[in-house]
Amino acid sequence: xxxxxxGTTVRxxxxxxxxxxxxxxxxxxxxxxxxxxTGDNSRSTQITNQNLLNNLGTAIENFNDIKKGxxxxxxxxxxxxxxxxxxxxxxxxxxxxxxxxxxxxxILIQTQLMAPNGEVVAVAQGPVSVGGTDQxxxxxxxxxxxxxSGRIPGGAIIERDxxxxxxxxxxxxxxLN
Numbered sequence: 001x002x003x004x005x006x007g008t009t010v011r012x013x014x015x016x017x018x019x020x021x022x023x024x025x026x027x028x029x030x031x032x033x034x035x036x037x038t039g040d041n042s043r044s045t046q047i048t049n050q051n052l053l054n055n056l057g058t059a060i061e062n063f064n065d066i067k068k069g070x071x072x073x074x075x076x077x078x079x080x081x082x083x084x085x086x087x088x089x090x091x092x093x094x095x096x097x098x099x100x101x102x103x104x105x106x107i108l109i110q111t112q113l114m115a116p117n118g119e120v121v122a123v124a125q126g127p128v129s130v131g132g133t134d135q136x137x138x139x140x141x142x143x144x145x146x147x148x149s150g151r152i153p154g155g156a157i158i159e160r161d162x163x164x165x166x167x168x169x170x171x172x173x174x175x176l177n
Contacts, residue, residue, distance in 0.1 A: 019173040030111030040098035072100035089154040102147035124156035
């Protein structure tokens with residue numbers, strides 16, 4: 001704590017941070033399935049579906065054999081805190097990439113989340129939650145949120161420890177905000 005003018009107290013953590021300690025952003029390309037005809041109709045999503053099924057051992061000759069609209073291509077993002085350890089969970093944000101009407105009620109299929117250097121840091125999977133409410137009156141209905149993006153609380157598992165170096169043999173460095 002530091003004293004400032006006329007007895008006002010300011011905490012060091014409110015005006016500075018330790019150099020080298022920061023969050024890490026990760027991103028991945030994934031697929032949300034289980035949509036009730038609200039998914040997208042893009043060719044890339046159909047190809048992704050075909051590749052997913054092929055990787056799981058199911059041979060699909062033509063991506064058109066997969067019904068359109070029941071899945072959506074998504075970008076998955078997360079912020080990994082400093083000092084994260086293997087097995088820790090973090091929230092993820094899931095956002096539609098194509099013409100999906102909604103990803104509400106869908107399940108994100110296991111998606112690798114990568115750092116900017118291409119290293120896989122976490123893996124995300126789970127049911128997507130979208131916010132908002134439905135309101136109806138006099139035969140009209142309105143939705144009070146955007147349903148093409150959502151969250152998965154605790155939906156990513158950290159796959160490796162995040163090593164953060166704090167200072168050196170001379171001490172730590174504080175950086176003013």
